[in-house]
Amino acid sequence: MExxxxxxDWECCESECSPCVWDTYYEELRLxxxxxxxxxxxxxxxxxxxDE
Known part of the structure; x- marks a missing residue:
């Protein structure tokens, strides 16, 4: 997995979408x-x- x-910056509209592109990013990063x-x-x- 990469x-x-x-x-x-242009991908987030700052409209508190659910899920936000940042939510998706942080979930992928966690995985x-x-x-x-x-x-x-x-x-x-x-x-x-x-070694044994």
Whole structure:
């Protein structure tokens, strides 16, 4: 998964839409971080197995 890019200035109308483009961005960023944390943990575990 590629890191999400924040919305451009022109993409938010500041009308308090629900969901706002920023809401969508922050949710995608949260998912991206969770996936990277999981991937990093799996890599570290695999490296630990190789050391034994």
């Amino acid at each position: 890191k999400p890019q924040p919305p451009e 991206w971080r969770a996936q990277n944390t999981e991937t990093t943990s799996e890599s570290a575990a695999a490296e630990g197995d190789e």
